[in-house]
Amino acid sequence: MTSRSTFDRELNDLKQDILRMASLVERSLFLALDSLLSGDPVAAREVITGDDAIDNLQDDIENQCIKLIATQQPMARDLRVIITGIKIMINLERMGDHAVDIARSAMCVCGQMPQKPLEKIPHMARLVQQMVKEGMDAYVHNDVEKARQMCMTDDEVDELYNLTFQDLISYMEEHPQSIGCVVYLLMVARYLERIADRATNIAEDVIYLVTGERQCLN
Amino acid sequence: MNSNRLSNTVATVILWASGFFIVGLLVFFLAYILGQGFKVLSLDFVFGPASQGGVGPQLFNTFYILVLSLLYSVPIGVGAGIYLAEYAKPSRLTNLVRLSTECLATVPSIVLGLFGLIIFVNVLGLGFTILGGAAALALLNLPVLVRVTEEALRTVPHAHREGSLALGSTQWQTIRRVVLPSSILGLITGITLVSGRAIGEAAILVFTAGTSVSRHYPDFNPLVAGETLAVHLWYVRGEPLVANADAVAAGSAALLVLVVLFFNLAIGLPARIYQRRLRGSN
Amino acid sequence: MEVNVENKFVVQNLNLFYKDVQALRSISMEIMKQQITALIGPSGCGKTTFLRVLNRMNDLIEGVRIDGTVLLDDQDIFGPDVDVVNLRKRVGMVFQRPNPFPMSVYDNVAYGPRIHGQKNKSQLDQIVEKSLRSAALWDEVSNRLFKSALGLSGGQQQRLCIARLLAVEPEVVLMDEPTSALDPLSTLKIEELLRDLKNHYTIVIVTHNMQQAARVSDSTAFFLNGDMVEFGPTETLFTRPKDQRTEDYITGRFG
Numbered sequence: 087m088t089s090r091s092t093f094d095r096e097l098n099d100l101k102q103d104i105l106r107m108a109s110l111v112e113r114s115l116f117l118a119l120d121s122l123l124s125g126d127p128v129a130a131r132e133v134i135t136g137d138d139a140i141d142n143l144q145d146d147i148e149n150q151c152i153k154l155i156a157t158q159q160p161m162a163r164d165l166r167v168i169i170t171g172i173k174i175m176i177n178l179e180r181m182g183d184h185a186v187d188i189a190r191s192a193m194c195v196c197g198q199m200p201q202k203p204l205e206k207i208p209h210m211a212r213l214v215q216q217m218v219k220e221g222m223d224a225y226v227h228n229d230v231e232k233a234r235q236m237c238m239t240d241d242e243v244d245e246l247y248n249l250t251f252q253d254l255i256s257y258m259e260e261h262p263q264s265i266g267c268v269v270y271l272l273m274v275a276r277y278l279e280r281i282a283d284r285a286t287n288i289a290e291d292v293i294y295l296v297t298g299e300r301q302c303l304n
Numbered sequence: 305m306n307s308n309r310l311s312n313t314v315a316t317v318i319l320w321a322s323g324f325f326i327v328g329l330l331v332f333f334l335a336y337i338l339g340q341g342f343k344v345l346s347l348d349f350v351f352g353p354a355s356q357g358g359v360g361p362q363l364f365n366t367f368y369i370l371v372l373s374l375l376y377s378v379p380i381g382v383g384a385g386i387y388l389a390e391y392a393k394p395s396r397l398t399n400l401v402r403l404s405t406e407c408l409a410t411v412p413s414i415v416l417g418l419f420g421l422i423i424f425v426n427v428l429g430l431g432f433t434i435l436g437g438a439a440a441l442a443l444l445n446l447p448v449l450v451r452v453t454e455e456a457l458r459t460v461p462h463a464h465r466e467g468s469l470a471l472g473s474t475q476w477q478t479i480r481r482v483v484l485p486s487s488i489l490g491l492i493t494g495i496t497l498v499s500g501r502a503i504g505e506a507a508i509l510v511f512t513a514g515t516s517v518s519r520h521y522p523d524f525n526p527l528v529a530g531e532t533l534a535v536h537l538w539y540v541r542g543e544p545l546v547a548n549a550d551a552v553a554a555g556s557a558a559l560l561v562l563v564v565l566f567f568n569l570a571i572g573l574p575a576r577i578y579q580r581r582l583r584g585s586n
Numbered sequence: 587m588e589v590n591v592e593n594k595f596v597v598q599n600l601n602l603f604y605k606d607v608q609a610l611r612s613i614s615m616e617i618m619k620q621q622i623t624a625l626i627g628p629s630g631c632g633k634t635t636f637l638r639v640l641n642r643m644n645d646l647i648e649g650v651r652i653d654g655t656v657l658l659d660d661q662d663i664f665g666p667d668v669d670v671v672n673l674r675k676r677v678g679m680v681f682q683r684p685n686p687f688p689m690s691v692y693d694n695v696a697y698g699p700r701i702h703g704q705k706n707k708s709q710l711d712q713i714v715e716k717s718l719r720s721a722a723l724w725d726e727v728s729n730r731l732f733k734s735a736l737g738l739s740g741g742q743q744q745r746l747c748i749a750r751l752l753a754v755e756p757e758v759v760l761m762d763e764p765t766s767a768l769d770p771l772s773t774l775k776i777e778e779l780l781r782d783l784k785n786h787y788t789i790v791i792v793t794h795n796m797q798q799a800a801r802v803s804d805s806t807a808f809f810l811n812g813d814m815v816e817f818g819p820t821e822t823l824f825t826r827p828k829d830q831r832t833e834d835y836i837t838g839r840f841g
Binding site for chain 3: 393394461463464466467468469470471472473474477481482485486581582
Binding site for chain 1: 837
């Protein structure tokens with residue numbers, strides 16, 4: 087296994103960069119949700135300014151992948167590592183954007199958040215964060231089983247999203263004066279649901295990376 | 305380092321010297337023989353009949369015997385060469401053929417002459433004949449022809465044979481249309497070499513074709529005795545009774561050299577041109 | 587995938603021994619009509635030997651023994667009534683090094699038709715032009731048809747060898763590393779040519795160049811130490827091989 091050690095090192099660097107990007111995204115997501123739930127605008131602002139770092143990392147990873155394809159003619163697993171790397175990177179970047187969206191919403195609802203409709207959103211947020219974490223764990227360990235299990239959670243998130251949606255609609259009917267705030271919550275729920283979908287995509291990518299088979303888990 | 309350079313220089317000098325020695329020797333021989341002979345050489349001498357002191361009949365016999373002997377030896381020799389190079393698989397028979405060829409090649413020509421004397425002159429009762437001389441000469445040429453043909457064919461790249469076979473040609477088509485044309489130069493060189501040797505050969509012919517010439521000139525009857533130039537040269541030098549032996553010998557020698565030279569050029573040049581066309585030196 | 591998928595060769599349980607050494611071990615595979623099948627593997631893995639089974643070029647080698655069957659259009663090529671010469675006319679071969687005969691370009695291409703009895707001059711002219719055009723060589727040599735083929739460049743010589751083969755109208759074209767002696771540009775020209783040719787011929791190509799196999803072939807077989815380790819659609823083999831040995835070889839982590 088020494089015949090392509092330079093290439094192996096570069097593939098490993100790629101993986102490390104993706105993991106670094108993932109941890110930045112996870113942190114953004116955590117801060118955005120924290121800001122929403124605690125009403126702290128500082129954290130929200132940190133998310134918005136921190137997104138540049140994620141975007142920069144995205145460019146780096148993209149360049150690395152292009153360079154590896156152009157110079158190393160990757161085949162089989164190597165090819166899958168690089169292609170999966172690109173796809174995970176794109177999903178992470180979108181998640182980062184959603185975290186920014188949540189942070190913006192948090193700043194808009196700051197201080198005027200009614201407690202009742204928030205009931206299900208923290209739960210949903212926990213599940214989504216867990217999915218992102220497990221998705222990346224599956225990626226680190228090439229763990230197909232974990233990737234599959236993690237996707238089960240997506241159904242739960244979807245269900246929570248539907249319930250939250252109905253709750254918020256009826257809340258708005260009962261409290262028309264708080265529509266301005268609750269609409270943001272509606273959007274946050276939607277972002278969370280999208281992030282869960284992105285996490286599911288990552289799980290699918292991990293399965294393709296390991297097995298070469300394409301599976302739709304959504 | 306220094307000693308390496310020294311030995312390199314020494315080797316270079318020695319090898320150059322050897323080369324020059326050979327060339328010098330050749331030039332000396334040619335100059336000497338031609339110089340001695342040129343005085344004698346004239347149209348009358350070269351083409352005139354024996355009665356006028358010419359060597360015309362001998363010259364004619366030289367070529368006649370050569371052609372006849374090639375008629376025997378080329379088909380058999382080249383055929384055996386093709387067999388050994390193209391068909392023969394390593395087996396006892398192949399080894400036997402090769403061994404026989406080599407044995408035949410090492411037999412001294414005088415022994416072949418005596419053999420010819422026994423078979424053609426005595427057993428078959430033909431007496432001294434051009435036919436017998438040619439046959440005995442063919443025995444001398446045969447092994448060389450086999451060897452030369454085999455070598456020439458082996459220089460043709462195996463890829464050419466495969467290329468031809470892969471197009472669905474038979475082995476014989478491959479040999480005839482690809483291998484032989486590609487090795488023609490080697491073959492011609494071989495035949496020229498053999499011919500040169502045959503022209504200069506005396507020992508065999510003394511015992512088989514005899515030392516006299518027919519009264520008719522030119523005489524195409526293969527069943528009469530026919531003395532060749534080389535035999536004539538030997539005869540003249542060995543027989544004290546011949547008039548102006550020195551001049552005749554010198555002239556014959558010069559003529560012999562010129563004939564061989566002419567023969568080489570006449571066959572070798574067209575072959576070389578043909579080969580160049582095949583190889584495409586453009 | 588609307589292509590008419592039909593077998594050209596069916597190889598069943600083929601074993602090949604060279605003296606006491608087994609060079610191929612129970613190979614079974616199907617080679618599809620009008621497809622390009624690539625054989626890859628490290629040196630000495632048996633891929634070239636296998637290729638040479640298909641037109642019985644191994645017959646020329648002393649000490650080769652073969653068992654198993656190779657069916658060409660349902661006929662066993664080792665059957666007693668098979669004429670090897672005729673087989674090689676149907677299954678032609680292009681070699682690793684260009685091997686044009688030392689004769690003119692025209693005579694090279696006309697060689698095959700001539701040995702198969704074509705004497706008509708105008709017919710030969712047509713065949714030569716058509717074959718040279720099919721081999722994408724006509725434009726380059728039409729003004730030097732009667733000069734020696736050995737004056738052509740390596741890439742041109744190899745295309746000439748392909749033209750020479752096409753002139754006998756084979757059904758299958760076997761290629762033994764046809765570009766290993768050529769520069770990259772000539773290589774790409776030949777690869778492009780292969781894609782054109784596949785509409786009319788079944789092509790089997792042995793190559794050391796994995797990218798080449800990936801670029802040109804429809805199916806790829808990976809050979810290792812006389813075994814056929816894996817055989818499948820090129821796209822699958824190069825993106826998700828089933829066997830770890832294939833994976834190691836094509837990702838360059840072999841040995």
